[in-house]
Amino acid sequence: MGMIPETYRRIVLANRPLTEPAETDFSLEVVPMPEPGPGQVLVRIIYLSLDPYMRGRMRDAASYAPPVGIGEVMTGGTVGEVVLSNHTEYKVGDIVEGRLGWQEFGIGDGPSMRKIDPILAPISTANGILGMPGMTAYCGFFEIGMPKVGETVVVSAASGAVGQVVGQLARMAGCRVVGIAGGPTKCAYVCDELGFDACIDYKATNDLGAALQDDCAEGIDVYFDNVGGPISDAVTLHLNTWARVILCGAISQYNAAEPGLAPRLPAFFVGRRVTMRGFIVSDFAAHFEPARRIMSRLVEQGRLKYREDIVDGLENAPRAFIGLLRGENFGKLQIRVASETG
């Protein structure tokens, strides 16, 4: 670890985009280094997680979390190294996970941080398979999906941070798993590396319904939905009686100024007794400790694989984030804000 610089860079929200964000909606600032107060630590951020939910924070609308204000640092999960500590439980050199945002340094306090053991797994996984996306997959799939052996599970955004985990867990749970992803490379990865039973390239078909019929001949029992929109409309029509739809995200809709229109479902949902439930990962906070223990072991055993898409440099976060909303990333997207070795 080197000297602590006098200034650092951060990215703030400059404008609220109505549709697709542009790089000009973000602004890179250089500001003086803060000093940690009593009970606080100064963290040198190494990895910044980029996630679809951040698009919601750019809207000036009440949601489950307050929006980022204009001129405020973009929120985001981070993994970094403690470089100054006024907290008895954290010492300089500790690796910590926290929500310090799109910046090179941040101030953390005890309750909002979690110490990471860098021996167990690469520290970037604390933003990925062993972090928020992994917990989202594990808790959403099991707590809402309630999968049973022999059922058919469909996962949209199958190669993404959450989808890749859901599909592997579903396979281990004895389910048949069909992914939906964009492009042959992602589909091949999902089948060949992660062991999904099939993966539909939605960009290569103009009849997703027929493709689903082929790959899910016995219908769909659990749909883990990361995308919403027309892809989900097609999946819905293949749901079996008693199906569960896990609403995790709707990335296809996040850049829309207004909600689009979709075929009405309630009459269909009555006949099929479909349960559709939206969730936020923090709803299941009480499950994180056991889930992380299990997931860590599966990763260590090589039974649970993961793919990260790491982009270097904080200054590239806006462009990478815009690409994420377009589906350009391949695996869990992160920014390497600084070198692990300082």
Added chain:
Amino acid sequence: MGMIPETYRRIVLANRPLTEPAETDFSLEVVPMPEPGPGQVLVRIIYLSLDPYMRGRMRDAASYAPPVGIGEVMTGGTVGEVVLSNHTEYKVGDIVEGRLGWQEFGIGDGPSMRKIDPILAPISTANGILGMPGMTAYCGFFEIGMPKVGETVVVSAASGAVGQVVGQLARMAGCRVVGIAGGPTKCAYVCDELGFDACIDYKATNDLGAALQDDCAEGIDVYFDNVGGPISDAVTLHLNTWARVILCGAISQYNAAEPGLAPRLPAFFVGRRVTMRGFIVSDFAAHFEPARRIMSRLVEQGRLKYREDIVDGLENAPRAFIGLLRGENFGKLQIRVASETG
């Protein structure tokens, strides 16, 4: 009880309507009286229940129950009197509930019937508050709605067979209850007679959202949906975090040839953690016995009121059913097929 006639009347499906049914889609037939076989009984039908689900049986489409074939008797719940019995547990004069359809006489067997005690409550209630609609209200509201004291419950088709029961149960469960109904008479009944806290006349407002905002200032926690369509679209936008949507029916859509379009909800449902679940009353068959015991007591105590809309004469069933789909009935719609006293 008089002599058993040699023929009887029944109504069969003549055509499958694509949109609103017409009277010509039904046909009245006179057919010879059947004889009950071993273990069967002949029932003189007194009350025929008319319910929205019957529209679904007129479609030639797989659903949770098979469609009525062209030339087959329309299905329906009935209450009647045993006039011939080859079953040891049923004797002539017993009042029984069963699913004998749109006809004056029907053959029942033991397992598909239930004996009614005519002392406890008017026998027509076995088609209504103490029958399928009452069970639908009780089980759907409590098993899926999971209401809590102090929550706000909205019920569409509030004066209908199911809605009127849901609202009264919700009041007794300590909830604030807002109905939605068509016309001042139904709204006044729901508030003044049944004790709902408020009732919105959807025909008298062109801004249902504003009306909901007025009457549900703290948002909506449970929505018992009998209607679907634009009314439900408006309700949905007022759902609170953790809201439950009980999908019981979608009568506004039953005459539509194709599902219409609705605003996309999944992104909203994620943020609000909404659970939406469709059900069929028979899903909760294991709950009927205790539910009926409780509901019977509440009716006896005068704490649970009900309103029936009884139309005389089997020949009027098609017109009454068409009116039901238009919301013209006021309370649980039934056909008095024959006099109770024979």
